[in-house]
Amino acid sequence: MTDVLRIENLHVSVADKPILRGVDLELHRGEVHALMGPNGSGKSTLGFAIMGHPGYEVTEGAIWLNDVNLLELEPHERARLGLFMAFQRPVAIPGVRMADFLRLAASNMRNPDRQEGEELIPMRQFRKELLEKMKQLRMDVEFARRYVNDGFSGGEMKRAEILQMAILKPKFAILDETDSGLDVDAVRLASQSIAEIGRKEMGLLIITHHDKLLEHNPPDRVHVMLGGRIVETGGPELAQELHQKGYDRIRAEHPEAAEAERAMRAETAQAP
Amino acid sequence: MITDTGKKKPEADIAQVEINKYDFHTEERYVYKARKGLDEEIVNQISDLKGEPDWMRQFRLQSLKIFQSKPLPRWGGNLDEIDFQDIYYYIKPADRQGRTWEEVPEEIKRTFDRLGIPEAEKKYLAGVKAQYESEVVYGSLREELAKQGVIFLDTDTALKEHPDLFREYFGTIVPPSDNKFAALNSAVWSGGSFIYVPPGVKVEYPLQAYFRINAENMGQFERTLIIVDEGAYVHYVEGCTAPMYSSESLHSAVVEIIVKRGARCRYTTIQNWANNIYNLVTKRAVAYQDATMEWIDGNLGSRLTMKYPAVYMLEPGARGEILSIAFASRGQHQDAGAKVVHCAPHTSSRIVSKSISKNGGRSSYRGLVRVQRGAHHAKSNVVCDALILDPHSRSDTYPYIEIEEDDVLIGHEASVSRIGEEQLFYLMSRGLSEAEASAMIVNGFIEPLVRELPMEYAVEMNRLIQLQMEGSVG
Ligand SMILES: Nc1ncnc2c1ncn2[C@@H]1O[C@H](COP(=O)(O)OP(=O)(O)OP(=O)(O)O)[C@@H](O)[C@H]1O
Ligand SMILES: [Mg+2]
Numbered sequence: 140m141t142d143v144l145r146i147e148n149l150h151v152s153v154a155d156k157p158i159l160r161g162v163d164l165e166l167h168r169g170e171v172h173a174l175m176g177p178n179g180s181g182k183s184t185l186g187f188a189i190m191g192h193p194g195y196e197v198t199e200g201a202i203w204l205n206d207v208n209l210l211e212l213e214p215h216e217r218a219r220l221g222l223f224m225a226f227q228r229p230v231a232i233p234g235v236r237m238a239d240f241l242r243l244a245a246s247n248m249r250n251p252d253r254q255e256g257e258e259l260i261p262m263r264q265f266r267k268e269l270l271e272k273m274k275q276l277r278m279d280v281e282f283a284r285r286y287v288n289d290g291f292s293g294g295e296m297k298r299a300e301i302l303q304m305a306i307l308k309p310k311f312a313i314l315d316e317t318d319s320g321l322d323v324d325a326v327r328l329a330s331q332s333i334a335e336i337g338r339k340e341m342g343l344l345i346i347t348h349h350d351k352l353l354e355h356n357p358p359d360r361v362h363v364m365l366g367g368r369i370v371e372t373g374g375p376e377l378a379q380e381l382h383q384k385g386y387d388r389i390r391a392e393h394p395e396a397a398e399a400e401r402a403m404r405a406e407t408a409q410a411p
Numbered sequence: 412m413i414t415d416t417g418k419k420k421p422e423a424d425i426a427q428v429e430i431n432k433y434d435f436h437t438e439e440r441y442v443y444k445a446r447k448g449l450d451e452e453i454v455n456q457i458s459d460l461k462g463e464p465d466w467m468r469q470f471r472l473q474s475l476k477i478f479q480s481k482p483l484p485r486w487g488g489n490l491d492e493i494d495f496q497d498i499y500y501y502i503k504p505a506d507r508q509g510r511t512w513e514e515v516p517e518e519i520k521r522t523f524d525r526l527g528i529p530e531a532e533k534k535y536l537a538g539v540k541a542q543y544e545s546e547v548v549y550g551s552l553r554e555e556l557a558k559q560g561v562i563f564l565d566t567d568t569a570l571k572e573h574p575d576l577f578r579e580y581f582g583t584i585v586p587p588s589d590n591k592f593a594a595l596n597s598a599v600w601s602g603g604s605f606i607y608v609p610p611g612v613k614v615e616y617p618l619q620a621y622f623r624i625n626a627e628n629m630g631q632f633e634r635t636l637i638i639v640d641e642g643a644y645v646h647y648v649e650g651c652t653a654p655m656y657s658s659e660s661l662h663s664a665v666v667e668i669i670v671k672r673g674a675r676c677r678y679t680t681i682q683n684w685a686n687n688i689y690n691l692v693t694k695r696a697v698a699y700q701d702a703t704m705e706w707i708d709g710n711l712g713s714r715l716t717m718k719y720p721a722v723y724m725l726e727p728g729a730r731g732e733i734l735s736i737a738f739a740s741r742g743q744h745q746d747a748g749a750k751v752v753h754c755a756p757h758t759s760s761r762i763v764s765k766s767i768s769k770n771g772g773r774s775s776y777r778g779l780v781r782v783q784r785g786a787h788h789a790k791s792n793v794v795c796d797a798l799i800l801d802p803h804s805r806s807d808t809y810p811y812i813e814i815e816e817d818d819v820l821i822g823h824e825a826s827v828s829r830i831g832e833e834q835l836f837y838l839m840s841r842g843l844s845e846a847e848a849s850a851m852i853v854n855g856f857i858e859p860l861v862r863e864l865p866m867e868y869a870v871e872m873n874r875l876i877q878l879q880m881e882g883s884v885g
């Protein structure tokens with residue numbers, strides 16, 4: 140039986156403001172799903188909720204990894220079960236070297252019962268692995284010594300997220316606009332790398348506004364989010380259509396979600 | 412016999428074992444233990460036992476008067492709970508100083524073994540002094556350095572063996588009248604390091620002293636004097652620890668440093684006092700033409716630390732640097748900082764202070780930059796960053812700037828930050844526990860300073876921070 144990530148009727152609020160209003164999604168390991176939708180529709184919110192960000196409160200519904208109730212787990216426990224999210228906006232940790240950070244993270248992922256202060260992956264072994272992965276991603280070795288996301292260019296940050304995924308080898312990965320900020324060549328490389336890292340080993344949820352990342356990772360399913368709900372699910376042809384024609388048809392056919400979207404936008408605009 | 416005073420939890424985790432590394436008490440078998448309390452009799456006793464010249468006895472007695480006449484400082488931290496009559500001012504742990512570890516009484520040797528001193532000595536030190544209570548019980552210096560004329564002695568022995576050199580400098584940088592605790596130290600001082608580096612000699616590896624308080628209600632008053640002659644270089648490192656008791660102990664040192672023309676001195680402190688120690692220390696250096704003085708100060712532990720290493724730049728081209736890290740946890744107040752005084756033109760200074768407050772701890776930066784009239788083209792840059800880990804903790808900044816000259820360049824930046832939820836979440840989403848994540852953020856915060864330490868001390872510093880972060884301390 141393959142691993143499965145199951146999201147059921149998920150409602151999420153941020154600062155008491157409802158954002159997700161009943162999301163259902165089932166992702167099996169080995170599948171690629173694309174998640175599309177206009178700005179502000181709730182795509183990143185879904186990612187944060189799956190990873191367990193404390194600011195994203197689940198008010199209703201459930202998230203399961205096989206038979207484990209993820210809502211009872213802290214973010215690091217979810218990560219150690221094999222969940223990963225490449226952030227839309229990665230966070231800088233000044234003074235902390237990529238290599239040191241990744242070594243600790245990888246040690247935890249590979250030994251999920253590891254306690255604080257217990258042994259890390261041997262330095263030499265890890266260095267070798269890291270350098271190999273960086274070479275694959277055509278990253279400068281200097282990168283390992285830089286501080287996590289500190290002063291990285293937009294593209295460098297996204298590459299660093301892919302590098303982390305390659306090292307941590309999750310079962311499920313949410314890639315939140317990992318293609319934005321990358322130049323044309325870099326997107327192609329990223330797309331290839333994701334496929335090489337093991338598209339077949341992972342369940343991938345690719346959040347994107349473009350089609351380049353999907354080139355080497357053809358989606359089994361394409362979901363469209365609007366106003367905090369998944370309003371349509373289809374095959375690759377749905378992504379094609381949205382790229383060419385935008386979201387007008389979606390809004391027209393789902394007036395209730397479109398209305399929610401308008402309400403959410405109005406509220407955001409009024410926020411102090 | 413060595414007994415662990417740290418109460419072991421059933422799940423004796425790594426952190427707990429590590430804390431016990433410092434928190435153990437060695438059975439007291441002393442050669443001499445003066446009675447508690449401070450008066451002329453005690454001061455005379457100390458001087459008698461040491462067989463000092465009369466001028467030193469007079470210096471001590473005079474200092475005692477100054478101590479008694481000065482009120483407690485009303486700034487900094489709360490000193491009201493120190494009971495000066497409830498402290499042992501002098502404890503002699505051994506008959507004589509060992510030149511090999513075998514000559515050190517077995518139990519005391521085991522103490523330093525546990526603290527890793529002999530091992531470090533073999534690996535990367537040019538010389539070691541180990542002080543236990545009031546006296547230095549072990550001393551070494553690599554032979555080739557001794558041959559080059561380097562002197563590294565405990566301060567008592569230096570007074571006997573190099574009386575002229577000693578008298579020329581002793582008490583000239585920090586006179587007893589400087590402050591109440593300098594006066595106290597001058598009255599009852601014992602132990603500490605004396606270093607002289609001859610012109611042009613560069614001591615490649617660090618000289619290290621380790622100060623251990625073992626007895627309860629102990630007062631440790633070491634006195635350090637370092638003279639770096641023209642064009643010479645030395646890196647001196649001190650470490651300090653004590654076991655945890657319910658009542659308070661006092662550590663009040665005076666450190667005087669003279670850095671002559673073109674010379675450089677680096678003084679690194681990594682202290683990890685138990686939480687019952689009042690640590691009230693006066694550290695001051697003077698730098699002559701083109702000389703550089705660097706203080707690197709890691710303040711962990713203690714109940715209250717008040718310490719402001721100073722550099723007086725007396726001649727053109729002199730440079731002073733003070734880099735400090737303070738970590739205040741529950742029940743702790745770190746009032747630490749720096750003082751730079753530009754007395755000559757074309758002098759420069761840099762102060763970098765990083766403080767971390769956690770679990771209700773309080774850390775303050777208190778710093779003074781003074782540019783005297785005539786010290787034109789002085790340059791000074793101050794950066795102090797505070798990181799607060801929770802809402803119960805506190806950080807304050809007291810920067811004082813006194814400038815009597817127009818043509819100067821002074822920069823001051825201060826920042827206070829809290830560990831961000833977004834940073835924690837990012838790291839935790841990669842499998843780091845919350846404790847690991849905040850420790851990593853804190854290590855990153857102090858990294859720019861730790862980077863300046865030799866590797867061994869950087870590792871030590873990070874390890875100590877890690878211990879504090881794991882929260883079992885305090
Ligand atoms: N931390 C937060 N604080 C306040 N509002 C938030 C927060 N996170 C999300 N929101 C709000 O929730 C809504 C959905 O945001 P989300 O980031 O999930 O959208 P998205 O679909 O990822 O958009 P984009 O395509 O622009 O990345 C928006 O109105 C946004 O302002
Ligand atoms: Mg988004």
